[in-house]
Amino acid sequence: xxxxxxxxxxxxxxxxxxxxxxxxxxxxxxxxxxxxxxxxxxxxxxxxxxxxxxxxxxxxxxxxxxxxxxxxxxxxxxxxxxxxxxxxxxxxxxxxxxxxxxxxxxxxxxxxxxxxxxxxxxxxxxxxxxxxxxxxxxxxxxxxxxxxxxxxxxxxxxxxxxxxxxxxxxxxxxxxxxxxxxxxxxxxxxxxxxxxxxxxxxxxxxxxxxxxxxxxxxxxxxxxxxxxxxxxxxxxxxxxxxxxxxxxxxxxxxxxxxxxxxxxxxxxxxxxxxxxxxxxxxxxxxxxxxxxxxxxxxxxxxxxxxxxxxxxxxxxxxxxxxxxxxxxxxxxxxxxxxxxx
Amino acid sequence: xxxxxxxxxxxxxxxxxxxxxxxxxxxxxxxxxxxxxxxxxxxxxxxxxxxxxxxxxxxxxxxxxxxxxxxxxxxxxxxxxxxxxxxxxxxxxxxxxxxxxxxxxxxxxxxxxxxxxxxxxxxxxxxxxxxxxxxxxxxxxxxxxxxxxxxxxxxxxxxxxxxxxxxxxxxxxxxxxxxxxxxxxxxxxxxxxxxxxxxxxxxxxxxxxxxxxxxxxxxxxxxxxxxxxxxxxxxxxxxxxxxxxxxxxxxxxxxxxxxxxxxxxxxxxxxxxxxxxxxxxxxxxxxxxxxxxxxxxxxxxxxxxxxxxxxxxxxxxxxxxxxxxxxxxxxxxxxxxxxxx
DNA sequence: GGTGAGAGCTAAATTGATTCAGCACGCCGA
DNA sequence: TCGGCGTGCTGAATCAATTTAGCTCTCACC
Numbered sequence: 001x002x003x004x005x006x007x008x009x010x011x012x013x014x015x016x017x018x019x020x021x022x023x024x025x026x027x028x029x030x031x032x033x034x035x036x037x038x039x040x041x042x043x044x045x046x047x048x049x050x051x052x053x054x055x056x057x058x059x060x061x062x063x064x065x066x067x068x069x070x071x072x073x074x075x076x077x078x079x080x081x082x083x084x085x086x087x088x089x090x091x092x093x094x095x096x097x098x099x100x101x102x103x104x105x106x107x108x109x110x111x112x113x114x115x116x117x118x119x120x121x122x123x124x125x126x127x128x129x130x131x132x133x134x135x136x137x138x139x140x141x142x143x144x145x146x147x148x149x150x151x152x153x154x155x156x157x158x159x160x161x162x163x164x165x166x167x168x169x170x171x172x173x174x175x176x177x178x179x180x181x182x183x184x185x186x187x188x189x190x191x192x193x194x195x196x197x198x199x200x201x202x203x204x205x206x207x208x209x210x211x212x213x214x215x216x217x218x219x220x221x222x223x224x225x226x227x228x229x230x231x232x233x234x235x236x237x238x239x240x241x242x243x244x245x246x247x248x249x250x251x252x253x254x255x256x257x258x259x260x261x262x263x264x265x266x267x268x269x270x271x272x273x274x275x276x277x278x279x280x281x282x283x284x285x286x287x288x289x290x291x292x293x294x295x296x297x298x299x300x301x302x303x304x305x306x307x308x309x310x311x312x313x314x315x316x317x318x319x320x321x322x323x324x325x326x327x328x329x330x331x332x333x334x335x336x337x338x339x340x341x
Numbered sequence: 342x343x344x345x346x347x348x349x350x351x352x353x354x355x356x357x358x359x360x361x362x363x364x365x366x367x368x369x370x371x372x373x374x375x376x377x378x379x380x381x382x383x384x385x386x387x388x389x390x391x392x393x394x395x396x397x398x399x400x401x402x403x404x405x406x407x408x409x410x411x412x413x414x415x416x417x418x419x420x421x422x423x424x425x426x427x428x429x430x431x432x433x434x435x436x437x438x439x440x441x442x443x444x445x446x447x448x449x450x451x452x453x454x455x456x457x458x459x460x461x462x463x464x465x466x467x468x469x470x471x472x473x474x475x476x477x478x479x480x481x482x483x484x485x486x487x488x489x490x491x492x493x494x495x496x497x498x499x500x501x502x503x504x505x506x507x508x509x510x511x512x513x514x515x516x517x518x519x520x521x522x523x524x525x526x527x528x529x530x531x532x533x534x535x536x537x538x539x540x541x542x543x544x545x546x547x548x549x550x551x552x553x554x555x556x557x558x559x560x561x562x563x564x565x566x567x568x569x570x571x572x573x574x575x576x577x578x579x580x581x582x583x584x585x586x587x588x589x590x591x592x593x594x595x596x597x598x599x600x601x602x603x604x605x606x607x608x609x610x611x612x613x614x615x616x617x618x619x620x621x622x623x624x625x626x627x628x629x630x631x632x633x634x635x636x637x638x639x640x641x642x643x644x645x646x647x648x649x650x651x652x653x654x655x656x657x658x659x660x661x662x663x664x665x666x667x668x669x670x671x672x673x674x675x676x677x678x679x680x681x682x
Numbered sequence: 683g684g685t686g687a688g689a690g691c692t693a694a695a696t697t698g699a700t701t702c703a704g705c706a707c708g709c710c711g712a
Numbered sequence: 713t714c715g716g717c718g719t720g721c722t723g724a725a726t727c728a729a730t731t732t733a734g735c736t737c738t739c740a741c742c
Contacts, residue, residue, distance in 0.1 A: 022693095038689090038691090057727085060728035063697050064730050080423045080427065089419040125399065293631070351699085352699060368701090405727050406727085
């Protein structure tokens with residue numbers, strides 16, 4: 001009962017056209033080792049498949065084989081930041097290379113929906129599940145039955161699932177060293193977030209970022225002006241920069257918690273008539289799109305979401321061991337740091 | 342041959358536990374109208390299914406039914422703009438409401454790969470295909486065999502596929518009117534893009550945006566200073582604003598082609614010591630994330646990507662007619678326009 | 683000439699769900 | 713008492729692939 005005018009060709013059609021059995025066709029098209037079919041038969045079968053435009057029905061294959069060549073990606077938030085787009089881009093391209101496709105679901109920020117999403121993916125018999133997090137947090141992941149592997153991308157789980165995280169400690173060190181190497185000694189830092197640092201549920205990486213920063217400053221014998229902040233956004237950056245310019249007029253550089261904070265730093269300096277770079281150097285973390293829009297361009301350590309997405313696919317598909325992987329954060333050098341040595 | 346310790350329960354297991362036939366179980370669980378099975382049998386079957394944690398195998402279902410309850414989304418670019426994220430968010434939530442899942446693929450900006458991606462989706466037997474475009478262009482879509490419906494989201498096709506587009510003409514009119522209603526008469530516009538306007542391959546909407554702008558200004562008897570630009574980005578906005586401030590020092594408002602251009606307008610005004618809003622009002626289009634970061638907040642017409650994604654799903658699933666749909670662009674009022682009446 | 687091995691291929695079972703055709707039973711009316 | 717009908721249910725076919733077991737040749741060797 002074809003619902004279409006033209007029914008799609010099946011294995012049986014190829015078998016009939018080539019004058020072989022379905023078994024032979026299947027073996028030839030999958031070129032199964034150990035099956036001894038004549039070169040002539042193989043040629044006829046391939047020609048018939050080509051002529052009909054035969055493509056195997058994945059539903060039938062996965063019914064028979066129990067594998068779907070499909071991965072599931074569950075995101076806690078498909079947001080407006082670079083996060084989801086680049087992670088999806090990375091994992092799509094890796095999945096494509098392995099001839100897999102990707103199913104996507106979103107929990108809309110409600111962690112209790114992770115269980116539902118996993119369930120839906122398992123129902124659909126995916127071969128592996130990636131859980132992507134906007135902020136690198138620790139989450140609870142319900143037990144997944146049926147031996148489906150799970151990777152947390154940009155986060156960790158309370159039950160020790162495999163994970164892919166950015167190497168924030170190294171990045172913190174690198175950015176701080178960038179400033180001290182350029183000769184800066186009186187440096188403002190906006191700013192640590194004590195609440196986040198103390199709770200892995202809030203972040204498993206911010207603490208490391210600041211650990212690296214502190215280590216590099218200690219190394220260089222620099223004692224920065226550190227301010228704690230409750231959150232990272234342009235308003236916080238703006239207000240704290242104004243205050244810092246008042247309280248420490250001698251600073252030559254500001255290290256911002258992320259690009260959003262740095263945006264506020266730029267705004268505050270413009271308002272005070274200070275020039276970024278020429279008067280005060282600025283550096284930051286994340287490399288959001290707007291970092292490249294700034295004048296002068298903002299030097300920042302990039303969160304490598306695309307590489308992380310790719311790595312998670314490679315873990316699920318066996319190219320990398322299923323473990324805890326740290327991905328380096330490249331330093332994107334633009335024009336916001338002045339060398340004053 | 343269960344590859345797992347615990348095999349997943351099947352319909353047959355439910356049938357055995359409940360003492361009914363597979364046929365009966367199937368009819369009851371799908372509560373097929375017209376099948377006359379006793380209430381008692383229904384209760385026993387449901388109890389058994391619940392006890393075993395039975396979930397139907399979608400591969401088996403789609404093999405039998407020819408439908409997969411899966412939609413395909415092909416994006417020309419998963420970029421760093423709000424575009425892909427919000428479109429995906431919108432279509433995921435609509436798909437979820439209809440109990441469908443979404444497969445995603447990306448062409449990495451190479452239109453010739455659209456054919457491959459469609460092919461891959463068709464191979465996977467999706468029930469419908471959405472093609473999402475970063476810029477609202479006209480593209481060639483290869484013929485899709487096998488009656489799979491296709492919708493272009495944020496674009497059109499040369500062969501007249503169904504499409505979902507933002508209502509740019511109305512938005513252009515609305516933003517221009519916002520300025521004239523606030524009493525502005527000497528207005529700079531940065532800027533029309535003649536190349537894009539003349540070629541649907543480049544854009545099918547920019548022309549409409551400016552048609553609306555011109556219509557509203559004509560209505561109000563305003564003759565704006567229009568500059569043509571080859572592209573829309575912060576640098577272009579920056580340079581043209583500097584020039585405009587020199588050549589037309591009397592202007593009270595600037596309408597930017599999009600938020601990226603407006604970003605450059607803000608930067609140029611800061612450099613010239615002009616205050617946005619107090620000295621010169623600014624308005625724009627798109628509502629990228631950075632529009633809300635600006636000081637003062639940028640008033641702009643929002644590209645409703647999420648609504649467009651949702652609409653495309655509803656078209657494919659029969660909630661809306663498969664045709665050419667225009668989605669309104671809401672005006673997001675922030676603080677960048679001053680009333681000078 | 684009989685036996686064994688191996689090459690080349692195929693029939694049929696299997697996967698899990700849906701659905702058509704039809705069986706058995708009870709009840710009613712004539 | 714028999715035919716007819718409705719109710720409640722089931723057997724078997726079907727969807728499109730993969731895989732196992734085994735069949736039929738041919739040829740070599742003793």
